[in-house]
Amino acid sequence: MERPLTHDETAWTGLVGDRHELAEKIRECPESPGVYVFRGLDGKVLYVGKAKSLRNRLRSYFASNLPPKTEALMSKVARLETIIVGSETEALILELNLIKKHRPEYNIRLRDDKHYPYIRVGVADQWPRVTLVRRRSKDGARYFGPFTRAASVRETLALLRRIFPYRTCTDTTLAQATRPCLDYHIQRCMGPCTGTLDDGDYRAMIDEVVKFLEGRHEEVKTRLERRMGKYAEDMEFEKAARVRDQIRALEDVTRKQLITVPDWKDRDLIGLARSGDSAFVALLPVREGKLVGKEGFMLQGAAEEGDARVIEAFISQYYSSAQVFPSEILVPVELSSSKELEAFLGEARRASGQRERAIRIRTPRRGRFKELVLMAQDNARNMLAEQIPKEQRETDANNRAMEALRDSLGLEKLPRRIEGYDISNLTGKQAVASMVVLTNGRPDKSQYRKFRMKVDGKPNDFAMMQEVLWRRFRKGLAEREEARTSGKPGKFAVFPDLIVVDGGKGQVSAAQEVLDELGLSIPMAGLAKRNEEVFLPGRSEPVELPRDSGGLFLVMRLRDEAHRFAVSYHRALRGKRATQSALLEIPGVGPVKARELLRVFGDVASIRDATPEEVARVGGIGPDLAATILKTLRRAGDTRPRDPGLL
Numbered sequence: 001m002e003r004p005l006t007h008d009e010t011a012w013t014g015l016v017g018d019r020h021e022l023a024e025k026i027r028e029c030p031e032s033p034g035v036y037v038f039r040g041l042d043g044k045v046l047y048v049g050k051a052k053s054l055r056n057r058l059r060s061y062f063a064s065n066l067p068p069k070t071e072a073l074m075s076k077v078a079r080l081e082t083i084i085v086g087s088e089t090e091a092l093i094l095e096l097n098l099i100k101k102h103r104p105e106y107n108i109r110l111r112d113d114k115h116y117p118y119i120r121v122g123v124a125d126q127w128p129r130v131t132l133v134r135r136r137s138k139d140g141a142r143y144f145g146p147f148t149r150a151a152s153v154r155e156t157l158a159l160l161r162r163i164f165p166y167r168t169c170t171d172t173t174l175a176q177a178t179r180p181c182l183d184y185h186i187q188r189c190m191g192p193c194t195g196t197l198d199d200g201d202y203r204a205m206i207d208e209v210v211k212f213l214e215g216r217h218e219e220v221k222t223r224l225e226r227r228m229g230k231y232a233e234d235m236e237f238e239k240a241a242r243v244r245d246q247i248r249a250l251e252d253v254t255r256k257q258l259i260t261v262p263d264w265k266d267r268d269l270i271g272l273a274r275s276g277d278s279a280f281v282a283l284l285p286v287r288e289g290k291l292v293g294k295e296g297f298m299l300q301g302a303a304e305e306g307d308a309r310v311i312e313a314f315i316s317q318y319y320s321s322a323q324v325f326p327s328e329i330l331v332p333v334e335l336s337s338s339k340e341l342e343a344f345l346g347e348a349r350r351a352s353g354q355r356e357r358a359i360r361i362r363t364p365r366r367g368r369f370k371e372l373v374l375m376a377q378d379n380a381r382n383m384l385a386e387q388i389p390k391e392q393r394e395t396d397a398n399n400r401a402m403e404a405l406r407d408s409l410g411l412e413k414l415p416r417r418i419e420g421y422d423i424s425n426l427t428g429k430q431a432v433a434s435m436v437v438l439t440n441g442r443p444d445k446s447q448y449r450k451f452r453m454k455v456d457g458k459p460n461d462f463a464m465m466q467e468v469l470w471r472r473f474r475k476g477l478a479e480r481e482e483a484r485t486s487g488k489p490g491k492f493a494v495f496p497d498l499i500v501v502d503g504g505k506g507q508v509s510a511a512q513e514v515l516d517e518l519g520l521s522i523p524m525a526g527l528a529k530r531n532e533e534v535f536l537p538g539r540s541e542p543v544e545l546p547r548d549s550g551g552l553f554l555v556m557r558l559r560d561e562a563h564r565f566a567v568s569y570h571r572a573l574r575g576k577r578a579t580q581s582a583l584l585e586i587p588g589v590g591p592v593k594a595r596e597l598l599r600v601f602g603d604v605a606s607i608r609d610a611t612p613e614e615v616a617r618v619g620g621i622g623p624d625l626a627a628t629i630l631k632t633l634r635r636a637g638d639t640r641p642r643d644p645g646l647l
Contacts, residue, residue: 398441
C-alpha cells in the first residue's frame with residue numbers, strides 16, 4: 001500500500017508529460033535540503049534523489065538538452081513527492097533508505113540478486129561460534145562483510161580453524177553432548193563440552209578471532225606470543241606448544257600478503273570500471289599496511305552517470321551494511337559530496353557499535369597512494385572483464401532455453417515470465433502452496449508468494465492446486481479492474497506467459513478448469529517427476545523435450561524451486577505448531593498465552609533461558625504460572641545424563 005505523505009512532504013499528481021503543471025509545483029518547493037521521489041502513473045517509484053536545495057535541483061529537470069536517460073525518466077513521471085530534512089547528511093541517509101526499499105529503475109543500485117554472505121561471530125553467546133550467514137540480525141553478534149563470494153568466506157573460515165580452536169557444533173549438540181568430540185581430541189576445539197574449560201580463556205581466543213577478521217594480524221600475533229611466554233614461564237609446555245602452532249599458522253597466512261604502505265593505517269581502496277548500464281567496483285581492504293583481500297560489486301542503472309556519482313552511490317549503499325570501517329577511503333575521482341559522505345560514514349560507524357573516529361575520503365594525485373588506486377582500477381577492469389562474459393553467457397543460455405520452450409510447447413510468444421506452483425502437506429495437515437517466478441529465465445524472488453491452503457483434511461493435490469490458482473488469478477483480475485480507476489496495479493495484476501504446475505495430466509486438467517472458469521487463456525504445462533515428462537491441457541500424451549534441452553532444464557529448475565519454497569514454508573508451519581503444542585501441554589497455558597509467549601520470546605529455548613520475572617511480565621502470566629512454565633520447560637530440556645555421584 002502506498003505510504004501516506006507526512007506534514008513535511010508535498011506532492012503533485014498529474015498526467016504523464018504534463019510538465020507545465022509539474023514546473024508550477026516545483027516553484028513552490030522550498031530551498032531546503034531534502035529528498036525527492038518521482039513516481040509513475042501506477043504509483044511505482046521511478047527515481048529517488050537528494051538535494052541541497054530542492055527547488056534548484058528539481059528545476060534542472062526542465063533544462064534543455066536533457067540526457068536520454070533523464071528524458072526517458074521525465075516522460076514517465078506522473079507524481080512528485082518531496083521530503084524536507086534538516087541537513088544534507090540526513091538527505092543522504094533518507095535517499096539511501098528509499099533506494100534500498102524501492103530499488104527504483106532509474107537509480108544507481110548495488111545489485112541485490114542475492115543476500116551477500118557475512119561472517120558472524122556470536123560474541124553475545126556463552127560459547128561463541130564463527131559461522132557463515134546471509135542475513136544480519138540485532139542479536140549482539142559481530143558481523144564481518146558483506147562479501148561477494150561464499151567460497152572466499154569458506155576459505156577464510158578454514159584458515160580461522162587452523163589458527164583458532166573455537167567450537168563448530170550447534171547449541172543443541174553442545175547442550176546434549178555427553179563426551180568430547182574428535183575435534184577436542186585433535187586439539188581443534190577447546191572443548192566447552194568438557195565442563196572444565198575456563199570461559200575467560202575461550203573469550204580471549206574469540207577476541208583474537210575478531211581482531212584477525214578486522215585485519216589486525218600483528219596485534220593477534222603479539223597477544224599469542226605473550227600468552228606462549230606466560231605458559232612457558234609457568235612450565236605449562238603443552239599449552240605453550242599449542243599456542244606456538246597457532247602463531248606458525250598465523251605467520252603462514254600473513255606471509256603471503258602484500259605489504260603496501262609503511263604507516264599501518266587502515267584503508268579501503270576503490271577502483272571503478274564501466275560497461276553500458278553496469279559498473280563494477282573493486283574494493284581492496286588494507287589493514288595494518290597489508291592488502292588483506294579483494295571484493296567486487298556490480299552496480300546497475302549507471303548509464304549516463306558520472307564516475308563520481310557511481311562511486312558515491314556505492315559508498316553510501318555498501319558501508320550502510322558494513323561492520324568494519326577504515327580510517328581512509330581512497331577513490332579514483334573527486335567526490336563533490338565527500339563531506340556529507342564522511343558524516344554519513346561516521347553515523348554508520350557509531351550505529352555498528354565501533355568507537356567514533358573520523359573517516360576521510362581522499363583522491364590521491366601522486367606517489368604511492370596514487371599507485372594503490374591505479375591497482376584498484378586494474379582489479380576493477382579485470383573483474384569486470386570476467387563478469388560481463390559470464391553474465392552474457394547466462395543471458396544467452398536463458399534466451400535459448402525460452403526459445404526452445406516456446407517452440408516445443410507451441411507458445412505464441414517467448415515465455416519471459418513463468419510461474420511455477422507446488423503443494424506441500426503432511427496427510428493433508430498444514431497444507432501450503434508456493435508460487436515462484438522466473439523472469440527472463442532467472443528466479444525473481446521478489447515475486448514469490450506462499451499460500452496457506454483452506455482445503456484441509458485428506459490430501460487432495462488436485463483441489464489444493466485449484467484453490468491456489470483460483471485465489472491467485474481471481475485476485476489478479478480484481479486488481480486489474482481496480483487499476484482502471486486508480487491507475488495503481490497490485491502485486492497480482494501481472495499475469496505470466498506460462499504456468500507450470502507440479503504434476504501430470506490430472507494436475508494440468510484440474511488447473512485448466514480454473515483458468516477456463518475465470519475466462520483466462522494463459523498457456524499451461526505440467527511437469528511430472530517420474531520421467532520429467534511435460535503435459536499440456538487436452539493432450540493425453542506428453543510433449544517430448546530432448547533430455548539436453550535448455551527448455552526442459554528451465555522448467556525442471558522452476559519445478560524444483562517451487563518444491564523447495566513450498567516445503568520450507570510447510571516445515572516452518574509444522575515447527576511453529578510443534579512449539580505451540582509443547583507450550584499447550586503446560587497446565588494453565590492456553591492458545592492465547594502460548595501465542596503471546598512466542599511473540600515476546602520467539603521460541604521455546606528463549607523462554608526456557610528467561611528469568612521468572614521476565615516470563616511473569618508477559619500478559620496473562622503471573623509469578624506462579626511463570627514458575628510452572630520454567631520448571632516444565634527446563635525439566636523437558638534437561639536431556640543430558642546426570643553424574644551418578646550427584647544423584
